[in-house]
Amino acid sequence: MRVRVAPSPTGLFHIGTARTALFNYLLAKHYGGAFLLRIEDTDKERSEKKYVDNIIDGLSWLSIAHDETIVYQSLRKNFHEQLLVRLVEEGKAYISEEQAKDGSGRIVFPVRLKVTDSEVVWNDRIHGDIVTPVKELGDFVIARSIKDPLYHFAVVADDADMHITHIVRGDDHIANTARQILIQQALGYARPQYAHIPLIHNSDGGKMSKRKNAIAVTDFRDVVGIEQEALINFIVFMGWNPKNDSQDEIMDMNTLIKLFSFEGLQKAKAIWNEKKLHWFNREWRRKKSIDNTYRESICKCIKDTLEKRNFLIDEKIISGICNDSLERHHTRQELESAINDGVYDYLAPTALDQYADTLLFNKNTLKKETTHNILVHIQKIFSSSPTLVTLQNEITELAKIHGAMQVYWPLRVALTGKEKSMDPMSVAEILPADIIQVRLSQAILLCK
RNA sequence: GGCCCUAUCGUCUAGUGGUUAGGACAGCAGGUUCUCAAUCUGUUAACCCGGGUUCAACUCCCGGUAGGGUCACCA
16 A cells, blocks of 8 residues: 655645645555655745745654655656656647636647546545546646646646555545546556545634634644644544544554554544644643653743743742643643743742732631631741651641641642642642741731 | 535544444533642433335435535646
């Protein structure tokens, strides 16, 4: 089996193209074939080098590795011209002389294919037999000139030349297939097996568009902060399923390669579901949290984001935020927003300039006087520079006597000044001892 | 408009003539917890419509309907 993906570099690497690439890659690896990459850059006007780079970047980030060398379609003009000439010589195509359609009135010489069939029938791996009437097509244009082939011609020529056996692409190409088969027959090439997979749509039911969605693969990485494993995992389940219940939905590439097959491919379109993507991402963030390299990258991100807010940087704080984020946030973007919104500001090793005084007692079970005594007690515990274990034991002891709510709530509010935060023991672990003392004193003052 | 493709909970899907129509995400309720988050448990929710075929249709056939795709000297 030899498959390929053939993006054209006219924009950033699209998530839909990535999905098609993934399916092809998985098929090739599952059935033991080759997965090739061909850049369709015949449109000189719209193709740009930076987009080629972006495609390669995205593919490698997703670890969808192509076999053999990349084929650039624009470099194959001579090959295409030879074929075109041959077709004309054989009388299967002809050079027609006509007025340009741009209204300029100039005379052009496009190459047209002679169409004699009335319909084309082929068997699609996913849709079964498809019959396309081909009469109205007429003798359609296959090249702007004998030197300048059009998409349909180049695709057929290159797929055959690259010995592609299975063409797996979006079902927006179903209508194109008939004319490509016609060209194929004229050229005398064998017909590959076709499989047209459904496209991804957004919640409006329309195509994924820049307007409503992030659609560039590299944006998921650079802007949203999605892990490549999560994107793969999410994308693969849109239009495919393992036909295997009681399976964990979290799957890595090797598992996917093992399970992937034509049989699980879907016929109907799939609609993009951001929440599920984010769920996959949180699962993968957790899964990767045991990996040191991954933790370091998160810590780096936390550090950079904190620096922008003139936050005093401390390794303990960074690692504390990292732990909290890995549990809490779905994406790196969520983490960054939290930091920027000041969610973690109470971890700065400075005194809290503002205290929500009512917060200390906002649970109606809390008594002002008891709270005062408890905080004084806690302060005493802290002043003996206890180890974390001792601290935990002493606080637990205190909680047994007075009730957890009467101890943990005031302690947490005293340390953070916030209604919502991470738990007080984690905060106590992160903050410097002298700051803890200052904050406890502040809180005790409010209990008077 | 012509041609083509598609149709199970809000979303991704399982299901191949007889099922209490199953799972996941989201939602809701409750447990746990010092708060939030997390976690656990429970739960709401679907076969597009109409005809056939059949003892029996979500499943097969036909016809609608709806959505999507495509009708370039773009790819």
